[in-house]
Amino acid sequence: MALKLRPLSYSLGVEVCGVDTSxxxxEQEFGEIYRAFLEHGILLLRNQKLTREQHIEFSRRFGELDNHDALPRDRHPQYPELLMVTNEPKPDGSPSDSKYTGRQWHSDMSFTLVPSLGSLLRCYTAPPVGGDTLFSNMYAAYDALSDGMKKLIADLHGIHQSGTRKIANDETGIKRAAEQKRINPPVAQPVVRVHPETGRKALYIGEKVNRFDGMTEEESKPLIDYLCKHATRHEFVYRHQWRPDDIVVWDNRCTMHCALGDFDETQLRHLERTTVLGTPSGYVARAA
Ligand SMILES: O=C(O)CCC(=O)C(=O)O
Incomplete structure (x- = not known):
């Protein structure tokens, strides 16, 4: 039976209707879902009332899961395959480590040597207004560049750093940032990546990139800023408004995303993510 798909935006994403992932x-049904994932970059599945085990089990259909060794503070204490994305304070009342996760344009795990294939983010609680997530189509962003720019960036590598731009300015935030730096030395990734399954070229850049390999930050910044601005033009972007029991699946090899902080932080926002391992890419960066 053919899947019922509803486009989410001009550039990327479809809602997969009438599927129960629990x-x-x-194999055939999942094959259709996976083909839609490759074709549209983002899948939305609504009303998925899953246990944590079912979330993990469905995610495993996409490939081997990350145990989040690169982000140990953020993983669920009983389920290392689940990454917490929550502003819920810890049991001792201290702020959540993942309060500001994703507040910059990025592709998951780009700061490691095994950047993610895809992620499955499940919403438990969304604030009444705001707290949306933006997604951008990096094939479209690459295709829209001029031939001159494509030539200029063809062999560049961006240096990706772990950590978020916004950190909690308290002990938790400062410790977390220091720990992330220590566990994850900066990694160089190609600015143009060939998607291993579709063979299409996609821009692989974002706000975790602070310079190009072989160049200074000052030299790199104007081009990084241009490419990020270009890649997040409105026509390449889908904005997702979360509802409880949504699962959004994204292909990290041809999209990037950004969590918006436009909500009342006294309201609970709680999501949990599984991360599917990708193929090895990049190399540990040399000092500038
Ligand atoms: O909280 C969100 O909306 C997105 C979180 C995020 O960026 C991530 O899980 O990589």
């Missing part, structure tokens, strides 16, 4: 679906 069910053990056949």
């Amino acid at each position: 069910r053990n679906m056949s």
Whole structure:
């Protein structure tokens, strides 16, 4: 039976209607979902009332899962396959480590040597207004560049750093930033990546990139800023408004995303993510 797909935006994303991911679906059914994932970059599945085990089990259909060794503070204490994205304070009342996760344009795990294939983010609680997530189509962003710019960036590598731009300015935030730096030395990734399954070229840049390999930050910044601005033009972007029991699946090899902080932080926002391992890419960066 053909999947019922509803486009989410001009540039990327489809809602997959009428699918229950808690069910053990056949290879053929999952094959259709995976084809839609490759074609549209983002899948939205609404009303998925899953246990944590079911979230993990469905995610495993996409590939081997990350245990989040690169982000140990953010993983669920009982389920290392789940990354917490929550502003819920810890049991001792201290702020959540993942309060500001994702507040800059990025592709998951780009700061490691095994950047993610895809992620499955499940919403438990969304604030009444705001707290949306933006997604951008990096194939479209690459395709829209001039031939001159494509030539200029063809062999560049961006240096990706872990950590978020906004950190909690308290002990938690400062410790977390220092720990992330220590565990994850900066990694160089190609600015143009060939998607290993579709063979298409996509821009691979974002706000975790602070310079190009072989160049200074000062030299690199204007081009990084241009490419980020270009890649997040309105026509390449889908904005997702979360509802409880949404699952959004994204392909990290041809999209990037950014969590918006436009909500009342006294309101709970709680999501949990699984991260599918990708193929090895990049190299540990040399000092500038
Ligand atoms: O909280 C969000 O909306 C997105 C979180 C995020 O950026 C991530 O899980 O990589």
